[in-house]
Amino acid sequence: MTESTLFDINKLTSSQIAGICDHTFLDRTEAFKVRAKQEENPIDSRQRAFFSFLENTPTIGARVPYAVCVRPEDVRIAKNYFAHRGGKVKVASVVGFPDGANYSTEAKVSETRLALLHGAREIDMVLNYKLLREKTYCEHVLREVMTVTQTAHSKGALVKVILEISELDNDQIIRACDIANRAQADFVKTSTGFSSGGATLEALEIMRAVFRGGIKISGGVTPDNVRGLLYAASGRNDAMIDLDPMMIRIGESSLLDKL
Numbered sequence: 094m095t096e097s098t099l100f101d102i103n104k105l106t107s108s109q110i111a112g113i114c115d116h117t118f119l120d121r122t123e124a125f126k127v128r129a130k131q132e133e134n135p136i137d138s139r140q141r142a143f144f145s146f147l148e149n150t151p152t153i154g155a156r157v158p159y160a161v162c163v164r165p166e167d168v169r170i171a172k173n174y175f176a177h178r179g180g181k182v183k184v185a186s187v188v189g190f191p192d193g194a195n196y197s198t199e200a201k202v203s204e205t206r207l208a209l210l211h212g213a214r215e216i217d218m219v220l221n222y223k224l225l226r227e228k229t230y231c232e233h234v235l236r237e238v239m240t241v242t243q244t245a246h247s248k249g250a251l252v253k254v255i256l257e258i259s260e261l262d263n264d265q266i267i268r269a270c271d272i273a274n275r276a277q278a279d280f281v282k283t284s285t286g287f288s289s290g291g292a293t294l295e296a297l298e299i300m301r302a303v304f305r306g307g308i309k310i311s312g313g314v315t316p317d318n319v320r321g322l323l324y325a326a327s328g329r330n331d332a333m334i335d336l337d338p339m340m341i342r343i344g345e346s347s348l349l350d351k352l
Contacts, residue, residue, distance in 0.1 A: 098337050102320050102327065105334075107155055107352035110319065113338050114158040115185055115217075115309070117346045118146040118167070119286075147171060152180030156349050159338045160185045162217060165208040172212035185215035185253075188241065191287035193219030193255070198237040205244050215251045216241065217309075217344075219285060222257045225269055238276040246277075253280035253309050253342075256300075259290030266296055270303035280342065284312030297325035311344030316351050319343065 100109060125135040125142070143163075151157045152175065160183040163171050168186050175182045186208035189196035196204075196219070205216050218241050224230040242252045254273045258266055273281045281304045283292040291312020300308055308326045310319075326341060327334040334341065 098335050099333050100336050102323050102332050102334050105320070105323075105336075108157075109336060110343070110352055111151075111156040111158055111349055113336060113341055114343045114345055114349060115160045115162040115215075115311075116146075116150055116158040116349055117162040117286075117344055118143055119162070119164060119187060119190065119346075121164070143167060143170075147174045150182065151349070152178045152182055156352060158182060158349060159342065160215060162187060162215075162344065164190070165204045165211075165213075168208045168213045169211035183214045184212055185217055186213040187217045187219070187255075187285075189219040189221075190217070190255075191219060191285040193221045193257070194223035196221075198240055201237065201241050202244055205241050209245065209248045209250055213250060215253065216245045217253045217255055217282060219255045220257065220269055220272075222260050222265075222269070225272070226261070226265055228268075231268065231272065235272045235275055238272055238278060242276045242278050251279040253282045253307075254278045255282045255285055255311075256296075257285060257288050258283050258293065258296040259288045259312075263295070263299055266299050267303050270300055274303075274305055278306065279339070280307035280309050282309035282311050282342075282344065286312045286344065286346070288312075292322055294321060294325040297322060301326055301328040307340045307342060309342040309344055314343055314345050314348055316348065319348065 122139045125138040162185040165186045172184045188204040189201040221234050225234050245252045256269045292310045310322045
């Protein structure tokens, strides 16, 4: 950390907040079966929505995100799209998403390899939080996080471990952060945004106190609460924050449009 990366949270500009954002599109085609009109093909509807997401993600100007976060099968298209636009927006991919307990380690590794092959530079993996809650299986959870992390690190990519804090108590959040530390993951992340709750001040304070790497705030982030959440994640009491994107990130799907 240097003085040049320390900023007053209350004075952050839209551009500065955008610069630590991972702008997301994570809906599957199944979601569009409900949204699409009767005569519409959900596959086509989803494809149109995805390309609209790409086209509306700024690559120049005041609201350029640090990265976009997409599903593994969308990485290749997103990578090519931003490469042709000449921007610096990175591509991240989720794995084991959104319910990390329903994916085997092998499935998470397979998705990680697919995403890396197509150009993802960051992997957001969902922790098997259901097994974490049973202390007997913590070593299994650790091995899984280590395996995904080693797979990503071997290709120079970062790993963010999604804890799904709405499903964990404080002791379990500490346990999850300890596992992420031991596995040498790069970030811990609050939520998928698909569960019963999102980021909370209390959880962020715990995560910052326990985890040695970066913190990603995700789930229910709005213009009204973003500064309070950043304060909780800063680990400081002077309303300053280190805006190094290797230490702080925000996951959002609509915040950029509202800044």
